[in-house]
Amino acid sequence: MFETAAAAGGTGGIWGAILPFVFMFVIFYFLLIRPQQKKQKQRKMMLNTLSKGDKIVTIGGLHGTIAEITDDIVVLRVNDVTKLTFDRASISHATGEKAPVLTK
Numbered sequence: 001m002f003e004t005a006a007a008a009g010g011t012g013g014i015w016g017a018i019l020p021f022v023f024m025f026v027i028f029y030f031l032l033i034r035p036q037q038k039k040q041k042q043r044k045m046m047l048n049t050l051s052k053g054d055k056i057v058t059i060g061g062l063h064g065t066i067a068e069i070t071d072d073i074v075v076l077r078v079n080d081v082t083k084l085t086f087d088r089a090s091i092s093h094a095t096g097e098k099a100p101v102l103t104k
Contacts, residue, residue, distance in 0.1 A: 055095045
């Protein structure tokens with residue numbers, strides 16, 4: 001009689017020990033993992049939609065206008081003379097403005 005009660009209590013104890021870990025994983029997923037995935041998706045979409053003439057800011061804080069762009073390289077025009085080359089991944093964000101196209 002005591003053996004069956006102890007066996008039944010042991011099974012409930014395992015579920016009681018596992019349930020808090022499952023609950024914590026669900027909370028971590030919705031509070032940390034899912035928002036991070038959404039940010040990564042938005043950043044990737046922003047990097048893919050960049051084009052010549054967009055004003056951007058690099059991770060280092062440099063402001064410039066895209067003069068040339070390839071799959072992984074971006075050439076920024078900082079002023080009329082200076083052009084700097086960066087990796088596409090070093091772009092922090094676009095300012096949402098289009099620079100006027102200068103023709104010579």
